[in-house]
Amino acid sequence: MTDQEASVLEANYEKQPKLKFYSLDNAGVLYTAIASSRMSTVYRMTVGLCEAVDPVILQKALEQIIHRFPYFQVTLKRGVFWYYYEHTEAIPEVEEETFYPCKTMRQRQRKTFPFRVLYYRSYIHIEFNHSICDGSGGLKFLQTLLIEYFKEKKGIIPENLGKSMDILSDVDPREYEDSFKVYYKEGVPPPPESKKVFHFPFKLLDKGEYLLLTGIVPVDPLLALARKYGCTLTQFMLALYFESIQEYIQNSEMSEKKKHRQKIAINVPVDLRRMFPSITLRNFFISLNPEIDLALGFYTREEIIEQIKGYMGLYMNEKNINRYISRNVRNEQFIILRIIPLWVKKLIMPVIYKRYGERGYTSGLSNLGNVTFPDEITPYIKSLEVFPPPSVESRLKLVMVSYNKNLSLSFGKTTGETVIEKIFFRKIRQLGIHVKIETNKR
């Protein structure tokens, strides 16, 4: 960084409005209330570089960019009724990875951040607490960090910053707004309640443990197949995942009658920035739950795809999404819930979440789409993966993200069983597509 740039950065930092206090956004309120030793609500993004990571330069890059993200330079504090984030002057530090992924973030401690930057050999991991931002905001931070890292290491200054943040620009207050409240419409009726669906009966791992399993597949043949079936890539992968869970139920030891009593639903988060003109880096998504009911019989792949396409066509539109937003905001603004002290909320929220939230879906599949880095640094970045936060009720969750013609299908698991992944990846192999598996299980 030149002296001129450094002085601009410093001047910008001085004139930035310094908020001391950030209230949590609508999803953040829920995530902090349900966090426990098993549900850390921390998700991970992993970047594989072509050479070993230099921790000194990574630290320097982090220090350069953190001032551009004042809403992430915060520490979680307890209020009487809600948690809140408070600005801290401390600087986050990069650490070498030694613990299990997505480890619980100790709250109520000064100088702890809602994210951590880790490195191990040629991999950089960023773990974000879901209460501060969703995958889209996290990716923006990651892209900015990588650009700064290569600027420091190799002197590369990309011409086109793409979706990353320009660290010399001013902070826009819309970057940390709670978009749920901005786009909330009064008087919209809530969506129908979810019903209980099939949950994996697998044995849980010990508390604190979390397993990751990634399958790396080339994206082009999958896209071609999706086109052949007349659907999008997300819908095609969703169909394969539905099919795998259905096959698991078909082969399980349940009685035939019980098999036909099961419903499979998969939670699919939708990034609302595509529908609303929001530029927030905080949470801004809602989840849809496409489902298949085995009481109607077992489904073929074509039938599942038709079912998903129909569901998405019916529900993925602004009018219907408004119902979810207004339900979420109304729940948060419900006066009786607001005046309950925080420690009581911490006791009852996990139960409510289990009853009304996780009960309604078997697993989750989140697609972060195709991620690109500026052309100048792409040759140095080998892979990108994103892992979901650990969850008890849905012991297996899937996140897909594509980068550089490869699709990473990353499972995060609170169980040691691999039967679903086995069926799922064997299905992809049967389609004639190459799969490479990587895991942290030893």
Added chain:
Amino acid sequence: MAYCPKCGVEVERDTKNCPLCDCPLPDVDEIQDPQGHKYPQAINTYHEDHLGKKNKAIFSIGIIVLSLLVILGVVYLVYPWNHALIKYIAVADLTVFAVVFFSLGYLKPRYNFLGAYLTALVATLCIYLISGSQNSWYFNYAVPIATLIYFDISIFMFVFKHTRHRSQLIYIPTNLILFAIVFAIGLDSIISLNFWGILHLTWSLIVAVSGICIIALLQGIYHRIPEKTRIMLKKKMHV
């Protein structure tokens, strides 16, 4: 490059078993991967993180217990007050500390439970000795009832551990009823042995029979009645 012959997927170089199907992989690649494993051998810090909190709790309670003991000691020595009462308070004080220690789970669950049982026995023995009672209620009632509860809860935990992933609507009531039946029979036996000197079960049999009927009904609903019996019932009971 290593491949799993069953799944057909490529795996990392130094992998011994397929991460999907656990099938052992032939060691074809002698050369170690220069980049090494992608993840380090992870450390689980859950117990360490929680040990700090537990230590804080036990330390604060320990200080309170200790100060109370000192105060009681001083009162006992210098102030002519009700000595028996002071002893009772001291026993209660130590018992609370022991119970908190065992409930914080420093030891393995079964040792914690055993510790709690022994604490109950020792505490009642102390009360028995301090009161200088003429009848032997400690040996006749306190020890058998404590032992009965200890074994009853052990059985309950064992059954619960093996059925917890089945339908909770069926198995939790079943286990609770089983617990109540064992407890009722045990208590009735203890009372009758002490009262009449012989084993003479009365009210506990009613509890047992009705309890078993409810269990049979619940399990019948869950596992379904055997095919033969169902056909027989259908023939006999048709309307």
